[in-house]
Amino acid sequence: MADPNPLLSQAGSEEPEAAPPLTEGKRKGPTLDDTIEHCIGDFGWTQILQITLVSFAWFFDAHQIFISIFTDAEPKWSCINSNFSSSCNENSNLCRLPRESWSWDFPASTSIISEWSLECAGSIITGLPESAFFSGSLVGGFALASLADSALGRKNMLVLSILLMSLTGVLTALSTNVWMYAGLRFIAGFWRAPLGASALVLATELVGKKWREKVGIIGFIFFSVGFLALPLIAFLLQGSSWRLIYLWTCVPSMFYSIVVFFVVQESPRWLFVKGRKDEFAETLRSIAAPANRSSLTQSFFGRCAQWEEKKQETDIFSALKILVEKGWSCRRLLAVMVVGFGHGIIYYGMPLGLGNLSFNLYLSVTLNALSEFPASFVAFILIGKLDRKGSILGLSLLSGVCSVCCVFVRWKVLQIALELTSFSSACTAFDIVSIYTLELFPTCVRNSAVAMVRQALVLGGALGSVLVAVGRKRGLLLSYGVFGFIISICGLFVVCLPETRGRVLCDTMEEEERKNAAFDRIYCA
Template structure:
């Protein structure tokens, strides 16, 4: 073998010798690959479509469990199947098929509660799995397949208890879809555009609700057919969209000690955006010292993934998590509570659902426009207090007139803005290594709020508004104790976050 031939290429020598520039993901996106170009736009739309799938699985119960305008049997006959219902034949709703009226009416609320209980459990489980070996992309694909399977099985439910069990399982898989899609869609976006991108994900959820109303109008005669039709899109998404149009997060690759894969994604982003990445560029975690080897070396950061336990070990993230859990729980009580209260207006169900979904969109636009001008913290405080004050006013209005309706509309407008904002705000409060675990925990809190909301609605006409008002005001005050994250680095590791906080204090 000739000794005059180099054993390594020039680029490989630079990489091995550590002579090339070493930058974090944010700097690589900002300086070289592009913060939000064609690659990010295409990827963002493909991933965020999963939000519409979550809307289908979550809100289908509004139509599948609807009660007819008139009850054809007296309460004494409740518990027996209605005429024309029963069996596995076509029935307009589960209420018609299984006689869920009068003394059996609690079963409708129970099915809704167990769905959100499943969401609460699944959000934590899949949040952790997406931070560890499954990754963001793998976890999203798994939950979509499970959603489709459980949804299709729900359409075949032989009785109410099988139906409730399958709703629990559907919730277990559906509860993490939004969190997974949000993180996967926003992590490849640069810091200057990440906030606006994150605020835009909720348009897909509202769009999914509007689409659901249209589909439900076409399948009014069979709740089973409705479940089947709303479940199939999840299977199509998992098989035809995720493998070909969705990329794994470069941040996840980096914390899993796969710098070459992370850099490959960065180069793909740059190529599609018409940019160029230096040949000798290398990526680093935010807690690495300049003298350290890269993340694949022996002196690299020891933890490639984290859990909720790691969040509690750090005083900084522990306080943030407790506050985030409380704020998300309170906001969910108000958001879902006001949404369910609108159904009591006794208007056309299909039109009402569409109008409600469209009414939330201006709130999303408002947060996207103001997010980078006022910051996450002031906007979260303002929107929660806006909702809380108007809900409190609604509790003081006598009668169920137009004034209370108006208070409710402003209340849900403010809380929809908060609900949207909390995703990007919470994501920025925690480093990559535990981000999905933390988001999964706050999502569990939100699902707990969703379980409580129907119980609050049952308290009467004025008292629910008082509860919603108090929840919004208390939540807004709790935000005061969180730090501002606007224009701050999106940290990758716990050590990087702690070091960054020390520098802020200094």
Template structure:
């Protein structure tokens, strides 16, 4: 009888085990969990709120370092020395270069920070961990900036704030978009910049209410701390990062949470795997796992691997160049409003509002015309109107024309900036995606550092340089491959294999 019972147990065990189905994350989202349901919408909004924080820390210098105040409030140095850093430390005349030095120091910090946190978010810290760290650092450095005893302390702290700010948008973008399905990822990714523009608009209102530059840094730093304490506890780590780090149970837990919140169900036996480890490769992977004593590891990948690969090397060079040129134009046009003698609060607000239709346009057209045609078109749109602005410079009666050219130039470049994040993310596999985005972000920060130097040239030259940058950027975009409706690869090997086919 005992022998029969043992036989029955042996027969029953395999019959009760469901057959394992090894699927990529995109396949699980499409077939079982939902590509963009309630879970993704909630997660996307919570994570993307970090973009408003980046806008605060980046654009606060416009108001903190202002020289004078214009209409509708006519006063000079209202609040005495506390009104701005320029008033407190006498950064006028021969000392005026120090304003630009602070601005360049901030963007230099951003350039370094984007590379550092791009690597950390791909490695042990993860997307959520890196976002947590940069927000804490932003709050800390912002509060310390508000009590700067002298100019050089202020410059150093702005550099440190830039270092942490450089990782905010990068980590938030990847964390927000990686759990979204292939067919919805493009539009969702394009929508992250609404939060940045909304942050700029909100900052203009905050700056109008708080005249003291010290108090302004306190008020704009507090939201970063609140984000860590109130919002991040309700945010999940990226299942793709879990998978690359060989934390399959954690990845599956997130996938089941997505399915449950979306009213869907992942059948028993479905397991998420990296590209190249699907059903057809199951036996080979099992053999490899046995040979490695059950410990399968993904080969470490870094930006060096991107450079070594002919496919990704060309992509990286092109994206670095395009991001640099786009940044020169975007930040240059925003800074160039001071040469138009407009009200600082109203000008910043209008620039922020002007960007929003650009984001909507690119989101609508992204999956209709593709990434490459849209990149070319928006770069050239900005370039052409910047050239027109250059031709109109020097003529007093053409002030309104120059202003309109600048607004349309920002419109085109904002659309390009929006597109470049999703385009860059789709050009590189998961194992190096944040590292590649980090390089592109570093190039953008180099452009931001160069932009003030172009603005101080004055006359028709700034618009002329911006126009040239836009036109050259459009030509470079011709050399990029189209990524619309292409898989989001996880490994370098799968990317190379996909390109061969």
């Protein structure tokens, strides 16, 4: 006769082996990880909807990161038939020509450069909006990193981030000068800072161990789609005001944030760690596969109530304090942040520097966006078959070598091929780094740790944008050459981290500390 409650029977039979001692005795009943695995380990349609909605946030994140490639670009210009035409040609310095001798090929409203007459303003002024965006991301990352772990949770932090980022983007379209524009870009960067970390952590905590790795890659695929959609939007609006690009990308994301708020569930792991067990039980019931849903009885959750209670911090920065106070977690965080920094140099620097390669801007951006699809596919394959450390190290070195080779190759086709190889390798490596980071840290600090690594990525992007500006004036060695050197050196720091492939996620610092004390004592002392 079939067991009328297979979940309880299975959980009860495995419990003595699965539940290690925590204090003075042993837990009675299923562990937190057992419960989540049994309830949501089977991937159902409800989870597919939840994961798809959460991961789609990356689509809009890509728009805001790379939108300045088109809105802040210097438009093409041509000499006009006038008395000054003899002194005007395509190689002339625009700032030394009389204004009557040339004109923009498109209406001045197509770019902030032409609309506000910034063609001779210098790289500091023209690069100010992009620098302000990255600066805002850095400040916002540090200021908001803990909120998803402490007060707001993953879902509310995601909704707030998207909504305020989008609203600021709409207001950016109303800018009247470069200073107002740069200020609003700073605010947009501030609010988008926690978006990626919240989306990644929430998506992976809504599924069981079997699907965690692959679900994490879905967000990166949506980011690639968003990156690819951007040049299409810009091309369709070619000749129109740059303000329309902001409206077409930001208004839909505002409506998207509302859908997420009403449809997506909070992370069950976070709910339990914060002591909200009633919401935890309701969330599991709502997202569990149909075959397991009938097994989630009151008696089952009554057994879950015997799990060890944890004292919760009320300080919004408590998660960051815990990360820093523990020596092993601080060392681990610094090492993975260095790795993220190196990949940020390539990830943001190369797309921003595509104009330096004398390739058609729309075509080169499209090729880079397309290269993220095979990068995500390779990450999808490697994440379940190869060790994290070896994959990251190998891809980092490949990206570095190809970036350096771009400096010495003069054949344009080979140069763009090397650039695409370097960029896609860095993308694949960072996809794996993101999954690796959430596996390195327990639930109570996981979102903060992922957010800090993404901060390092943005910091690398900020340096990359500076190197692009320098390379535009002094040659590719100071941009692509430095890119390759930095990512190669930073990738080596992965050797100071433990391997995590196939391991179970921990929920408290104590669990993580016990599991990795031996490794940290030997390799990271």
